[in-house]
Amino acid sequence: MSDNSTRERLLDVRRRIEAACQKADKSPEAVTLLAVSKTKPMSQLTEAYQAGQRHFGENYAQEAVEKQQTAAFEAAQWHFIGPLQSNKSRGIAESMDWVHTVDRRKIAQRLNDQRPKNLPPLNVLIQVNISGDPAKSGVSPNEIHALADIIADCPNLSLRGLMTITANGLDEPALRAQFTELKNLQLALIKQHSTCTECSMGMSRDFELAIECGATMVRVGSDIFGQRTPKQ
Numbered sequence: 393m394s395d396n397s398t399r400e401r402l403l404d405v406r407r408r409i410e411a412a413c414q415k416a417d418k419s420p421e422a423v424t425l426l427a428v429s430k431t432k433p434m435s436q437l438t439e440a441y442q443a444g445q446r447h448f449g450e451n452y453a454q455e456a457v458e459k460q461q462t463a464a465f466e467a468a469q470w471h472f473i474g475p476l477q478s479n480k481s482r483g484i485a486e487s488m489d490w491v492h493t494v495d496r497r498k499i500a501q502r503l504n505d506q507r508p509k510n511l512p513p514l515n516v517l518i519q520v521n522i523s524g525d526p527a528k529s530g531v532s533p534n535e536i537h538a539l540a541d542i543i544a545d546c547p548n549l550s551l552r553g554l555m556t557i558t559a560n561g562l563d564e565p566a567l568r569a570q571f572t573e574l575k576n577l578q579l580a581l582i583k584q585h586s587t588c589t590e591c592s593m594g595m596s597r598d599f600e601l602a603i604e605c606g607a608t609m610v611r612v613g614s615d616i617f618g619q620r621t622p623k624q
């Protein structure tokens with residue numbers, strides 16, 4: 393890991409977001425930064441929180457729930473951004489503020505049934521498989537509307553937009569095409585579902601390009617917290 397602190401790297405990412413917003417003629421408030429803290433220790437999350445970071449993204453259900461419970465970050469919002477298995481949905485429904493990876497009816501219904509009534513509706517994004525790679529999760533673009541209608545009928549869920557994960561190793565024109573496609577799908581969806589203001593796309597390697605293409609949420613891990621060692 394570099395010897396920069398989490399705080400310094402976070403501030404640097406914020407500056408890069410501001411520059412990308414300026415270049416794209418957007419207000420910096422138009423983009424929410426998710427600090428993706430999977431595998432990283434609470435000491436680093438606390439450092440980020442103390443530097444003003446409010447949105448945290450986690451990928452592994454058990455780790456997400458444990459961190460949300462131990463953190464006691466009063467003003468934080470927790471985003472689940474990993475693949476979600478049915479048998480892990482309860483902890484997510486009970487502890488997260490957002491889920492970015494809803495890609496089937498069954499998961500939507502479980503999250504709706506398991507969301508505690510004393511909490512506000514769980515914000516959800518539909519994950520879209522833009523590249524069409526069969527190894528990737530997410531619905532295909534032509535399945536978005538059917539799933540959106542199901543989620544919109546769930547009183548304990550609030551449908552907020554779309555999310556995608558691009559493949560590794562794409563060149564800039566290919567990335568730009570995929571980001572633009574997700575943005576256009578979100579703009580089509582908002583006509584039917586007015587709450588769908590969010591477009592979650594872009595990671596450390598490409599968040600500036602994602603902002604240029606219309607991202608409203610970028611998910612940045614290693615550029616804030618340092619490289620991860622692969623999970624065993």
Ligand SMILES: *Cc1c(COP(=O)(O)O)cnc(C)c1O
Nearest residue numbers: 428451473595596611612613614
């Ligand atoms: C890990 C992860 C990120 C962050 O990736 P970095 O390259 O570390 O910025 C973003 N989105 C998802 C879905 C992830 O799993």
